[in-house]
Amino acid sequence: DIVxxxxxxxxxxxxxxxxxxxxxxxxxxxxxxxxTYLSWLQQRPGQPxxxxxxxxxxxxxxxxxxxxxxxxxxxxxxxISRVEAEDVGVYYCMQGTQLPSFGGGTKVEIK
Amino acid sequence: EVHLVESGGGLVQPGGSLRLSCAASGFTFSSYWMSWVxxxxxxxxxxxxxxxxxxxxxxxxxxVKGRFxxxxxxxxxxxxLQMNSLSAEDTAVYYCARExxxxxxxxxxxxxxxGTVVTVSS
Numbered sequence: 001d002i003v004x005x006x007x008x009x010x011x012x013x014x015x016x017x018x019x020x021x022x023x024x025x026x027x028x029x030x031x032x033x034x035x036t037y038l039s040w041l042q043q044r045p046g047q048p049x050x051x052x053x054x055x056x057x058x059x060x061x062x063x064x065x066x067x068x069x070x071x072x073x074x075x076x077x078x079x080i081s082r083v084e085a086e087d088v089g090v091y092y093c094m095q096g097t098q099l100p101s102f103g104g105g106t107k108v109e110i111k
Numbered sequence: 112e113v114h115l116v117e118s119g120g121g122l123v124q125p126g127g128s129l130r131l132s133c134a135a136s137g138f139t140f141s142s143y144w145m146s147w148v149x150x151x152x153x154x155x156x157x158x159x160x161x162x163x164x165x166x167x168x169x170x171x172x173x174x175v176k177g178r179f180x181x182x183x184x185x186x187x188x189x190x191x192l193q194m195n196s197l198s199a200e201d202t203a204v205y206y207c208a209r210e211x212x213x214x215x216x217x218x219x220x221x222x223x224x225x226g227t228v229v230t231v232s233s
Contacts (some may be wrong), residue, residue, distance in 0.1 A: 001173075031216060039219040041156075048206055048226055049148075049156065054219035092156055096217030099170055100146070100158040 002026055004093050004103035012111045019080040021106045023093035028073050030097070037096035040069055040078045043105075044089040052091075053078065085110060113137035113222050115207050120227030127197050131227055133190040133207030138222075141165075141185040144210040146220060147192045149203035149229075157203075160192065161210065161217070174200075197231045204228050 003026040013019045021040075029036045040053040051060045053069035056076060066081040080087055088110060093103040119131040133145070146161040160171045160181040169181050180193040190207050209222040 031214075033214050035213065037213075037216055037218055041220070048223040049208075049220070050223070051219050051221045054211065054221075060219075060221065094156075094220070096219065099172070100161075100217050100220075102156040102158065105155045 002029070002095050002098050002101050004095060004101060006091075006093060006103035006106045008106060009104075010107045010109065012109050013080075013083045014111045015085060016082050019083050019087075019108055021078045021091050021093075021108075023071075023076045023078070023103050025074040025076075025095060029076075029095050030073060036072065038069075038071070038076050039094045039096070040067075041092045041094060042087075042089050043092065044086075047089075049092065080108070083108070083110070113209075115209065115222055115224035117205060117207055117224045117227035120205065120229045122230045122232065123197055124233050125198055125231055127231070128193070128195045129197065129229060131192040131194065131205055131207075131229070133192075133224055135188045135190065135209075138209070140183075140188040144212050144217070145183060145190045146208045146210055146217075147181060147190075148206045148208050148220070148223075149201075150206070150226070151203045159205070162190070194229070197229075199231050202229060202231045 005024045007022045041049040043049045057069040090105045114136045116134045147159040162169050162181045178196045182191045204226040206226045207224045208220040211218040
């Protein structure tokens with residue numbers, strides 16, 4: 001089974017400043033077809049999760065361009081270029097290269 | 112507009128059973144794999160099970176194998192989760208989610224319902 005480890009657990013950020021979240025996989029997420037099935041989701045307080053990024057770096061429909069994803073193999077990063085108040089919540093990485101699994105989550109909060 | 116609406120949650124005693132439903136609208140339900148994902152209150156997300164377009168393939172997380180059964184009725188645009196032999200560890204919010212698939216793999220979960228709460232307690 002693939003285990004995803006996210007760091008940090010919590011990220012206090014000043015509005016307008018950047019935030020970065022890391023997701024590390026216990027094994028490579030590169031599938032034999034050459035693609036890497038790593039996505040990022042946002043869960044605002046009291047809301048269901050919402051898809052932000054898929055296949056490492058592709059923004060989903062309607063997602064602001066301040067969100068970006070990068071990485072390869074076992075190490076991936078979600079970056080928010082300038083945090084806004086509405087970005088408060090918990091962020092999860094998810095892999096689909098094997099049966100789906102999620103990282104433990106990173107809480108983004110305003111300082 | 113695309114919608115997923117879960118129902119069927121509630122309070123159940125340990126060892127009991129519950130059947131969750133998820134009603135889909137706004138898209139061609141029969142064209143998508145569907146999943147159930149759960150979240151213990153205050154904790155992270157755990158994928159539970161998924162099902163192929165026609166119901167011919169089903170997969171489960173190890174912790175629910177033999178106890179939970181996923182099914183679908185494409186004529187009713189509905190997804191189900193039959194949960195048996197429930198324990199306190201199954202207490203969670205249960206979400207249904209639509210899958211984006213590529214070459215037989217789960218690319219992402221692009222649409223989520225609001226969730227239904229299952230509480231297992233005596």
